[in-house]
Amino acid sequence: YGGKYQKFTTHFSIFIISYVQLIGTMMVKEKINNLPEKPGVYMMKNKNVEVIYIGKARNLKKRVSSYFTKASRDGKTENLINSIDDIEVFITDNEIEAFLLESNLIKKYRPKYNIVLKDNERYPYIKITNERFPRIMKTRIREDDGSIYFGPYPNVKYINHTIKTITDLFPIRRCSRASSSAPIKNPCLNYYIGKCICPLLTPEKESEYKRLVNQAVLFLKGRKADVLKEIETEMGKEAKNLQFEKAIQLRERYMAIKNILEEQKVFSSSAENEDIIGIADEGNLCVITLIMKRSGKIIGKKSYTFEIEIGPEEILEQFLTNYYLTSDDIPDKIILPMDIQEKELLEISISEKSGKQVLLEIPERGQKKRLVDMAIKNAQNSLREHLFRYNPEKAAIELKKTLNLDREPKIIEGFDVATILGSFSVASMVNFINGIPNKKSYRKFRIKYVEGQNDVEMLKEAVARRYQRLKNEKGKMPDLVLVDGGKAQLNAAIEVMEKLDLENIPVVALAKSREQIYTRNREEPIQLPFNNDALRLLMAVRNEAHRFANTYHISLRDKNLLLSRISEVKGIGKETAKKFLSALKDINGPITAEELEKIDGIGRKKAQIIMDTLLKK
The missing domain is CATH 3.30.420.340 (UvrC, RNAse H endonuclease domain)
Structure with missing residues (x-):
């Protein structure tokens, strides 16, 4: 009877396990049937009472039920569903609270099926420090220090240009001197050239300085119309108090900001700030690429990689929530590659966070669709780079x-x-x-x-x-x-x-x-x-x-093209052109006429002719 008994016990064990799983699934479904149709956050737990997934919803019952509808499932969602043993919910007063609570709970529990947002590279931020007299600076480290951070930005030139623009418009400090109650005696150069009002020299200007900093923050957030309204109000007050010099300074700042807005309109028929999102996945690996477009110009891209067993739509929704509800740099539009279940709710939450209307768009044709396709191609390329890694x-x-x-x-x-x-x-x-x-x-x-x-x-x-x-x-x-x-x-x-x-x-x-x-x-x-x-x-x-x-x-093709172009110049023969090309590899940095003079057989006159030719070509 040994073999028959062993076979019987094996089948009986499988039956017990299946029965327990069935009972567990029935209990979960019963709990779902009793969920309220209100906004909130749901926490899915496994049999070890570990939180494996956290989500938010405008309607808890409708959202959680959707996971158990076979039509909406893919293979990855199936793995999540099979691991659920219990569901716990938090009811909130509104959708915004649900978003914020979800973000906090994910940070606390770090569930298996939620994404953790990490850059593939450490890109720099613009930082407004949390000091008595805040300063603007560039940093690659984001700390939990109460400072305001914009970014990260993949283009360092864009950051440098933006910081310069801010200090030109709003004379706030960039120096690293510590804020203190006692005034300093020797201000830095920026004070003398009008790039900083130096609150360290005159602490009594604290309220004026903080107003400047607040306006700079609004400007960086893209709320330039709000800045103009504030400055317009200030101008009226100063003129009423017969402070005409201050009123003139404010008017100059007002016109400078207005000119920037006009330049943006001229540069592009769509000068809005936009983020374009692309996504690619293979197996459990998913890459999201974000292309940043500011004032009509593409300033760079960032890629984020996730190794997780959920579908791309779910990953995209989590990414948008985590990225934009913790960012101070929110564009006017976010262009998506696919629809997501909580699109309207996310749109409301991001708009609330940024203090302006933010639209989530899914283009079907035109320039925006081409930009989404470009973002997808970049995501696919980044995905391939990860897949090419081997032992x-x-x-x-x-x-x-x-x-x-x-x-x-x-x-x-x-x-x-x-x-x-x-x-x-x-x-x-x-x-x-x-x-x-x-x-x-x-x-x-x-x-x-x-x-x-x-x-x-x-x-x-x-x-x-x-x-x-x-x-x-x-x-x-x-x-x-x-x-x-x-x-x-x-x-x-x-x-x-x-x-x-x-x-x-x-x-x-x-x-x-x-x-x-x-x-x-x-x-x-x-x-x-x-x-x-x-x-x-x-x-x-x-x-x-x-x-x-x-x-x-x-390199051969370009060298031959350059040789033929220089050889055609009057006064420069083929032999001189060859000498020039062979000497190029020994020149470090930009080519100048002075560098070319040092080459045997060229001299000052021929050097100038070559430089003129290169500049024209």
């Missing part, structure tokens, strides 16, 4: 197994070619040791023996030249050779290796279109999953060979 040791083991090699490939060499209609044709060879680029062993080849557009023959020439020389010099041979392409490129490389009596070195080809691996002994290509370490390593080698070949090709 070198695991990759070598996987390659040995997948390609049926005698040993794990320690040295891999990759080839690619670059040409434009058979002109400036080059090839590259990159060398990876233990999965790491070994740049000192990279080689580039100017194609000598192939005419016209024939990539396969160019590849054969590069492979032959590389391994003939390595063989002659008795150099270290690779454990694996990779060529960019398909069956034709593979056969060409194998043919060369056989002629050199190097057929014992494995050769593979990697096709770009579907990332398929072609090998000597298989008719059909090998298709590995995208997250496989072996495939990621081969892709890294192939992409590096492609980059190296293209860089060399472009």
